[in-house]
Amino acid sequence: MTSREQILTSIRTALGRTEGQAATPLPPPMLRVPLMDPKALVETFVQNFEKLAGKSIVVGAASDVVPALVQIVQGKRVVASNAPYLETCGVRAMPGIQTGFTDPSAWREACVSADVGITRVDYALAQTGTFVMLASAQEARLASLLPLIHVAVIPRSRIVANLDTLFGILPAPAEQTSSMVFITGPSRTADIEQILVRGVHGPGEVYAVIVEQD
Amino acid sequence: MKERVSLFVTCIVDQVVPQVGIAMTEVLERLGYGVDFPAAQTCCGQPAFNSGYREEAAAVATHFLNVFRDAEYIVVPSGSCTSMITHHFEDLFKNDSKLLEETHRLASRVWEFSKFLLEVAKVDDLGARFDGLVTYHDGCHALREMKIKGGPRRLLSKVQGLTLREMEPAEECCGFGGTFCVKFPEVSGGMGRTKVESIRKTEAGTVVSIDPSCLMQIQGVIDRERLPIRTMHLAEILASR
Amino acid sequence: MAGAPTESFQKTLDDPRLQLAIYSATGRLVNHRAGSIRGDLLPEYQDLRTRAHEIKRHTIEHLDQYLEQFERNVVAHGGKVVFCRDAQEVADFVLGLAKERQAHLIVKSKSMTTEEIDFNERLEHHKLEAVETDLGEYILQLAHQRPYHIVAPALHMTRYDVADVFTKKLGVEKEVEPENQAKIARSVLREKFLRADIGVTGANFLVADSGAVVVVENEGNARLTSSAPRIHIAIAGIEKMIPRAQDLAVYLSLLGRSATGQPLSVYTSFLSGPKRQGDMDGPEEFYVILLDNGRTKLLVDPEKRESLFCIRCGACLNHCPVYRKIGGHNYPWIYSGPIGAIITPQFHGVTKHPWLPFASSLCGACAEVCPVKIDIPKVLLKLRAEVTEAKAREGQSGMERFAFRAFAWMMTHPKIYLPFASIGKKFLPVLPRIGPLAKWTSQRELPKAASQSFHNWWASNRGEGKQA
Numbered sequence: 029m030t031s032r033e034q035i036l037t038s039i040r041t042a043l044g045r046t047e048g049q050a051a052t053p054l055p056p057p058m059l060r061v062p063l064m065d066p067k068a069l070v071e072t073f074v075q076n077f078e079k080l081a082g083k084s085i086v087v088g089a090a091s092d093v094v095p096a097l098v099q100i101v102q103g104k105r106v107v108a109s110n111a112p113y114l115e116t117c118g119v120r121a122m123p124g125i126q127t128g129f130t131d132p133s134a135w136r137e138a139c140v141s142a143d144v145g146i147t148r149v150d151y152a153l154a155q156t157g158t159f160v161m162l163a164s165a166q167e168a169r170l171a172s173l174l175p176l177i178h179v180a181v182i183p184r185s186r187i188v189a190n191l192d193t194l195f196g197i198l199p200a201p202a203e204q205t206s207s208m209v210f211i212t213g214p215s216r217t218a219d220i221e222q223i224l225v226r227g228v229h230g231p232g233e234v235y236a237v238i239v240e241q242d
Numbered sequence: 243m244k245e246r247v248s249l250f251v252t253c254i255v256d257q258v259v260p261q262v263g264i265a266m267t268e269v270l271e272r273l274g275y276g277v278d279f280p281a282a283q284t285c286c287g288q289p290a291f292n293s294g295y296r297e298e299a300a301a302v303a304t305h306f307l308n309v310f311r312d313a314e315y316i317v318v319p320s321g322s323c324t325s326m327i328t329h330h331f332e333d334l335f336k337n338d339s340k341l342l343e344e345t346h347r348l349a350s351r352v353w354e355f356s357k358f359l360l361e362v363a364k365v366d367d368l369g370a371r372f373d374g375l376v377t378y379h380d381g382c383h384a385l386r387e388m389k390i391k392g393g394p395r396r397l398l399s400k401v402q403g404l405t406l407r408e409m410e411p412a413e414e415c416c417g418f419g420g421t422f423c424v425k426f427p428e429v430s431g432g433m434g435r436t437k438v439e440s441i442r443k444t445e446a447g448t449v450v451s452i453d454p455s456c457l458m459q460i461q462g463v464i465d466r467e468r469l470p471i472r473t474m475h476l477a478e479i480l481a482s483r
Numbered sequence: 484m485a486g487a488p489t490e491s492f493q494k495t496l497d498d499p500r501l502q503l504a505i506y507s508a509t510g511r512l513v514n515h516r517a518g519s520i521r522g523d524l525l526p527e528y529q530d531l532r533t534r535a536h537e538i539k540r541h542t543i544e545h546l547d548q549y550l551e552q553f554e555r556n557v558v559a560h561g562g563k564v565v566f567c568r569d570a571q572e573v574a575d576f577v578l579g580l581a582k583e584r585q586a587h588l589i590v591k592s593k594s595m596t597t598e599e600i601d602f603n604e605r606l607e608h609h610k611l612e613a614v615e616t617d618l619g620e621y622i623l624q625l626a627h628q629r630p631y632h633i634v635a636p637a638l639h640m641t642r643y644d645v646a647d648v649f650t651k652k653l654g655v656e657k658e659v660e661p662e663n664q665a666k667i668a669r670s671v672l673r674e675k676f677l678r679a680d681i682g683v684t685g686a687n688f689l690v691a692d693s694g695a696v697v698v699v700e701n702e703g704n705a706r707l708t709s710s711a712p713r714i715h716i717a718i719a720g721i722e723k724m725i726p727r728a729q730d731l732a733v734y735l736s737l738l739g740r741s742a743t744g745q746p747l748s749v750y751t752s753f754l755s756g757p758k759r760q761g762d763m764d765g766p767e768e769f770y771v772i773l774l775d776n777g778r779t780k781l782l783v784d785p786e787k788r789e790s791l792f793c794i795r796c797g798a799c800l801n802h803c804p805v806y807r808k809i810g811g812h813n814y815p816w817i818y819s820g821p822i823g824a825i826i827t828p829q830f831h832g833v834t835k836h837p838w839l840p841f842a843s844s845l846c847g848a849c850a851e852v853c854p855v856k857i858d859i860p861k862v863l864l865k866l867r868a869e870v871t872e873a874k875a876r877e878g879q880s881g882m883e884r885f886a887f888r889a890f891a892w893m894m895t896h897p898k899i900y901l902p903f904a905s906i907g908k909k910f911l912p913v914l915p916r917i918g919p920l921a922k923w924t925s926q927r928e929l930p931k932a933a934s935q936s937f938h939n940w941w942a943s944n945r946g947e948g949k950q951a
Contacts, residue, residue: 032566039547042782051545057729165761195729202693202755210751215703219619220661230703260937284894294867298891305895382846419844424922425484431926462927
């Protein structure tokens with residue numbers, strides 16, 4: 029018998045089950061979806077994000093994003109993902125921004141040496157101040173991970189109440205991506221004497237630029 | 243004349259702190275209850291059960307069932323003994339449906355003392371008087387298995403002259419744990435000392451609990467440290483005039 | 484108690500610095516948790532616990548089915564599943580793969596399961612370097628120590644201990660500020676992440692309907708471990724399974740709060756398979772190792788089976804008055820605290836460390852805070868009965884069984900017990916301080932002697948013919 033067969037057989041014997049025996053049905057998932065209006069969603073997100081030492085900037089239109097970013101990227105090496113929304117906002121055209129990569133090694137090198145990574149997010153969770161990012165050809169993983177500063181551009185319509193709401197909208201993430209990540213604030217640890225330190229392996233500073241009229 | 247209540251004083255009260263049983267008797271008689279004490283009573287079997295000797299515990303539990311078969315209300319001055327009877331007797335009689343049924347019928351007639359006063363006698367003011375600063379220790383079985391927390395405090399709030407100051411942290415184990423206290427004395431002692439330190443910080447002169455075993459552990463540590471604090475059972479406070 | 488590491492307990496109890504470190508670190512986690520589950524912030528907390536328990540019960544009771552569903556979905560997304568019976572099979576697989584792919588450097592994120600199987604040691608033996616990347620685990624790896632706590636592995640070390648380790652093992656100048664110590668680790672490990680051939684993570688959850696592994700962390704090292712190297716291997720116990728992605732709403736609401744008081748940990752990765760068409764980064768190969776290592780033994784008993792529901796939050800450790808006195812290194816296995824006390828005897832047999840289920844006052848604080856409602860005291864009580872039964876079978880019961888037989892006989896023969904107790908008490912002051920008496924008096928004074936039993940008082944004051 030293979031290890032697989034042995035393990036499955038041990039399990040069935042222990043549980044008194046036979047191969048192929050159906051399970052009794054599971055009750056539907058417990059999802060509590062609070063109703064929140066758009067203004068409340070933005071306010072709640074900002075409040076919770078800032079509790080995590082996140083820095084938020086709320087702008088009116090997509091065209092207001094670039095001016096908001098000027099101070100943050102000044103004098104720094106910046107990579108931006110290939111997200112179409114960043115194109116719309118004009119971020120990808122900012123002087124000095126490295127973007128448009130199609131070659132994985134060049135992309136990786138750029139992320140390694142960058143100080144700032146700019147991305148869009150797929151969703152944001154208001155009640156926890158969380159970014160939800162799905163890896164894709166337009167949105168690679170490393171921009172929000174390697175550089176010490178991460179800037180997330182968030183269309184207001186992408187802010188939802190909480191995790192439960194997200195799983196209601198996205199019940200099967202694996203169908204869409206090999207990697208869905210929830211990012212809640214800057215990287216941190218309290219491993220040494222329980223003292224909080226930020227920016228251990230992931231970014232130490234995170235910005236959320238929320239676009240109200242997206 | 244109200245109904246009759248039967249006392250199960252517990253082996254510790256019987257042998258070590260009989261004054262708790264005496265106080266309980268006085269309080270119940272003052273309320274108009276006819277109090278009786280089935281003299282064949284001994285123990286609930288918890289020491290054997292907690293040490294993994296289920297057969298031996300079952301023998302003691304069966305004796306308990308026999309002694310209290312005809313009792314209407316059984317009142318117990320201990321959270322841990324009450325919870326042994328109401329929560330764990332059924333673990334002992336899993337293979338005996340007759341005894342199991344008796345156990346379930348019994349469970350509804352067994353009352354920890356403070357619960358009896360509040361929920362059956364429906365009184366919270368016993369006309370008691372006790373001058374001084376007091377702190378209250380929540381025994382773990384009472385707190386977590388029987389969910390007893392506010393009741394004793396309500397009773398204490400009606401005692402004239404008594405000021406209650408809560409200890410911080412409030413819900414930590416005193417370290418008795420039945421045979422644990424002699425199987426792991428160094429750990430039990432450490433836990434007891436931490437508990438006494440929390441008590442000392444309240445500056446209370448008296449620690450009150452509904453569990454005599456906790457009080458025995460706490461008083462033992464207090465006396466070793468020669469602190470001027472005494473332990474008293476809730477019944478003794480409520481019987482004070 | 485016989486067999487318990489009493490001297491080691493005493494050493495830990497006598498170390499005021501260590502006592503303070505354990506008490507304050509766990510105390511902080513206790514307070515943070517309490518703050519995050521307050522009635523106004525999370526009114527559904529008890530409902531969530533009930534649901535979390537029920538979903539795990541369902542999953543564990545149909546585990547074979549969910550493992551098969553999980554496997555199908557991993558494969559459908561381009562990954563591979565490897566069932567391993569024990570530590571050796573895991574090592575053999577990883578070594579074999581490393582050889583085939585000419586891999587020399589492995590980076591690892593925090594995984595108690597890999598500690599359980601001595602993963603790093605087995606690989607080291609074959610000259611394959613596996614570098615821990617979680618800050619606490621990295622420090623411990625350099626110091627050759629075991630984790631002290633499920634969630635806060637280096638809880639017992641001071642910044643000076645860390646400074647020493649870094650100076651000795653990394654050759655850096657002495658640095659005692661935690662923020663700078665983290666910077667040193669970041670820079671050393673960044674180079675490892677980028678050079679590594681294989682990334683090994685654990686998994687907090689395995690999701691059957693998605694073929695996904697979920698990895699929860701705060702530092703970002705697990706994301707790097709699973710994204711930078713070209714091969715990602717996730718190693719998980721078979722009991723980590725949950726049925727649906729949507730069930731994560733329940734578990735993720737409970738995990739961060741129970742562990743550290745965070746509504747969500749900084750990073751939660753939901754990983755299903757290698758990178759997809761067009762992705763610019765992510766692993767090219769994705770493996771999930773499903774480990775038994777004795778878990779199927781824990782499935783057998785319906786009353787103890789819930790020991791497998793654990794989501795490794797560490798709350799039981801933080802609230803345990805025994806753990807908070809003796810610390811993590813005094814438990815015989817890698818899993819410490821109340822959860823360690825119930826799974827260790829089930830994995831290793833009750834007679835290996837017969838004292839372990841008794842090292843508890845049964846206060847129930849653990850059960851009260853367990854997010855999946857494992858009734859730890861109930862399992863401990865059952866294990867205690869199993870220990871005494873095993874000892875009886877092996878003819879090793881000794882004095883204790885005799886003492887409890889005598890106890891039971893006395894307590895069922897009051898006419899003998901009561902006079903015996905009356906007389907016996909009189910001798911208490913002169914009895915030699917041996918056995919249980921000595922154990923009691925080693926830590927505290929004996930109670931004052933009562934002049935008469937309650938039985939005698941009743942007979943004299945309320946008995947037949949006496950007035951109230």
